Amino acid sequence: MPELPDVECFKMYLDDTSLHQEIVATEVPDPGILDGISARPFQMCLQGESMEATSRHGKFLFVHLKSPPCLVLHFGMTGYLDYARSNELPKHARVVFRFAGNGRLAYVCQRKLGRVTITDDREAFLQSHQLGPDALDEQLTDRGLAERFAGRRSAIKSAMMDQSMLAGVGNIYADEILFQAGIAPHRRVFELDDQAWRTIFRAMHRVLQTAIRKGAEVSRFPPTYLLRRRGQDGPCPKCNRQLKTTRLGGRRTCFCPHCQQ
Ligand SMILES: [Zn+2]
Structure with a gap:
């Protein structure tokens, strides 16, 4: 099950593969993975956007887009990210971000316990999910x-x-x-x-x-x-x-x- 180190590695992986590329399409083969938003408005939010930066809090990965809102990924028990320059998708791909230039980033989650959502306000999201400080928070002693x-x-x-x-x-x-x-x-x-x-x-x-x-x-x-x-x-x-x-x-x-x- 992905914990802090795993999610930090997903963050580095996304940073290495998927930043600063225009999102030309978002596919949601399994809308059940979306939390608090349905597929159509989710796709609209991402259309023409690009992933500009990432941040992590606990087991949540925040993907900051060119303009708000911010994408939030949680990996549940079995989630991970898979980037490729190919049309083929890994089994259990639940959300697929297609970039200009043929690359695509797939959010894969076999057991469907992960969640994908968006938020306008990262701090409010942390509060509403009642998350304590990140275990590696520099302010924490x-x-x-x-x-x-x-x-x-x-x-x-x-x-x-x-x-x-x-x-x-x-x-x-x-x-x-x-x-x-x-x-x-x-x-x-x-x-x-x-x-x-x-x-x-x-x-x-x-x-x-x-x-x-x-x-x-x-x-x-x-x-x-x-x-x-x-x-x-x-x-x-x-x-x-x-x-x-x-x-x-x-x-x-x-x-x-x-x-x-
Ligand atoms: Zn011992």
């Missing part, structure tokens, strides 16, 4: 993070995945961040002291930035990363003891009972 979560009784992993508290971290990266921080995923938020928050904050930055640098491809992550072993019930990459898989807040959770306290 370890102290600020601790204050946001202060007093909560939920498990730290569940709290980190709550997009209204912190935007961008989901099930996969919450496991990695807590593994790198040496904090057990079921520890209660209110039990964490300042030192623990500092450790989590630093691990969060290190993990997310490393993942972005590695193109969000788990096979390229450092050998000490949990995600390379997750799902294999293998030994811990740090202490070689058996990893444990459990469910927390209904989500599959992998951790090392020895390295994470």
Whole structure:
């Protein structure tokens, strides 16, 4: 499921392939993917426009057009972008932007849990979707993070995945961040002291930035990363003891009972 690093990589991909080209047609083979707008007005909004810049907040990608509104892409469980200079479309293409000069950008989403929409006001959109600060927001500090979560009784992993508290971290990266921080995923938020928050904050930055640098491809992550072993019930990459898989807040959770306290 695309989380912050994946969406940041989609952003770079779009920047590399699709900026500053006139949109000559927009196809919506599956209008069910559109949120709050039907196909015809959506197509009208994009006609003759061009994608001029992108920005990301949490798992949302904003594509700023030559003139407002702004296109918003969310990738659900299985979404990604595919650019090509060909008429052929990938299977499960839900929206296709065709550019002058034969290129096309397809928004592909097999399980249809992603959403495509437009907004006139990025800030209002973030508020109406109750999104907390982006996990890599430069204004966010370890102290600020601790204050946001202060007093909560939920498990730290569940709290980190709550997009209204912190935007961008989901099930996969919450496991990695807590593994790198040496904090057990079921520890209660209110039990964490300042030192623990500092450790989590630093691990969060290190993990997310490393993942972005590695193109969000788990096979390229450092050998000490949990995600390379997750799902294999293998030994811990740090202490070689058996990893444990459990469910927390209904989500599959992998951790090392020895390295994470
Ligand atoms: Zn371990």
